[in-house]
Amino acid sequence: MSKPLSDSVIWITGASSGIGEALAVELSKTGARLILSARRESELERVRSRCHFGDINTRSLRLNLEDTKSHKQLAEDAIRLFGHIDILINNGGLSQRATAMEAELDVIRKIMDVNFFGTVSLTKSLLPHFTKRESGYVVVISSVMGKIGTRYRSTYAASKHALHGWFDCLRQEMYDFNVDVTLVCPGFVRTNITVNALTGDGETYNVMDSAQENAMTPDEFAKKLLPLMQKRKPEVYIGGREVATVYLKRFFPRLLDRVLRNAKVT
Numbered sequence: 001m002s003k004p005l006s007d008s009v010i011w012i013t014g015a016s017s018g019i020g021e022a023l024a025v026e027l028s029k030t031g032a033r034l035i036l037s038a039r040r041e042s043e044l045e046r047v048r049s050r051c052h053f054g055d056i057n058t059r060s061l062r063l064n065l066e067d068t069k070s071h072k073q074l075a076e077d078a079i080r081l082f083g084h085i086d087i088l089i090n091n092g093g094l095s096q097r098a099t100a101m102e103a104e105l106d107v108i109r110k111i112m113d114v115n116f117f118g119t120v121s122l123t124k125s126l127l128p129h130f131t132k133r134e135s136g137y138v139v140v141i142s143s144v145m146g147k148i149g150t151r152y153r154s155t156y157a158a159s160k161h162a163l164h165g166w167f168d169c170l171r172q173e174m175y176d177f178n179v180d181v182t183l184v185c186p187g188f189v190r191t192n193i194t195v196n197a198l199t200g201d202g203e204t205y206n207v208m209d210s211a212q213e214n215a216m217t218p219d220e221f222a223k224k225l226l227p228l229m230q231k232r233k234p235e236v237y238i239g240g241r242e243v244a245t246v247y248l249k250r251f252f253p254r255l256l257d258r259v260l261r262n263a264k265v266t
C-alpha cells in the first residue's frame, strides 16, 4: 500500500509554470511537502507563494535539466530539505515546432538533453535514495506524443518515446525495491509549451497554438492526475479527443497515419 500523497515529500521539476505549477498548487492542498524546481527562481517563488502552507511545506531548488553534472549534488540537497523524498515528478520539458528537415542537429540535441537526458539523469541521482529506503515513486510527464508522431515535433516525439522505453525498463528493475513508475501522457493542456517551443534554428516559437488555447486548463489536468497518482498505474492518458490517437495507433496504425498527414496539428 503506497503512502497517501498528504504524507509525502514530492519533488516537482518544471514547477515554475504550466502543468508543474498547477500540480504544485493542487498537491499543496493535500498537505504534502513540496520541493519546486526549474531554472527561473523568481517564478518558483511566485508558485511557492500560491501553494497552501507554502512557507512551511514548500521549498524551491534551482535546477537546470541540461546541466546533468549538477544533478547528483542537487539530489543530495533536495533530500536534505525535508530529510527524505517519496515522489519525484519529472515534468520539466520543452517542445518543438520545426520539420525534421529544418531542425538543426544542435537543436535536436538540446531537446533530447532537456527532455530525455536531463530527466534520466535526475532520476538516476535519486534512485540510490529510493532503493535504500525500499520505497519511492517516479512520475514522468510524457505526452500523447510519446505514443504517436505528428508533423513539426519529430525530436519532441522522439524524446518522449525514448522516455517510455527507459522508464518501462526501470519499472521492471525497480519492482523488488518497491519503487513504482508512472508514465503520464497528457493531450493538449493550456500552457506556454508551444510559446516556449524551439524552431529549427533554436529560436523560441513564440506562438500559442490554437489547439493549446482551447485545451483543458493545467488546474483541470492536475485535478485529474492526483487520484491517478494514488493508484500508481504504469501508464495514464489525460486529455480530450486527441487521446483516441493512442488507441488508433495501436489498432489501426495506417489509418492514423493517413488522418494525421492532413490534420491541423498546430
Ligand SMILES: NC(=O)c1ccc[n+]([C@@H]2O[C@H](COP(=O)([O-])OP(=O)(O)OC[C@H]3O[C@@H](n4cnc5c(N)ncnc54)[C@H](OP(=O)(O)O)[C@@H]3O)[C@@H](O)[C@H]2O)c1
Pocket (backbone or CB within 6 Å): 013, 014, 015, 016, 017, 018, 019, 020, 037, 038, 039, 040, 041, 043, 063, 064, 065, 066, 091, 092, 093, 094, 095, 114, 141, 142, 143, 144, 185, 186, 187, 188, 189, 190, 191, 192, 193, 196, 212
Ligand atoms: N501543455 C501541453 O499541452 C502538454 C502536452 C503533453 C505534455 N506536456 C508536457 O508537460 C510538461 C510541462 O510542460 P507545460 O505544458 O507545463 O509547459 P511550460 O509552461 O512551458 O513548462 C515547462 C517547464 O519546464 C521547465 N524547463 C524547461 N527547460 C528546462 C531546463 N533546461 N531545466 C529545468 N527546467 C526546465 C520550465 O521552467 P524554467 O523555464 O523556469 O526552467 C517550465 O517550468 C513538459 O514535459 C511537456 O512536454 C505538455
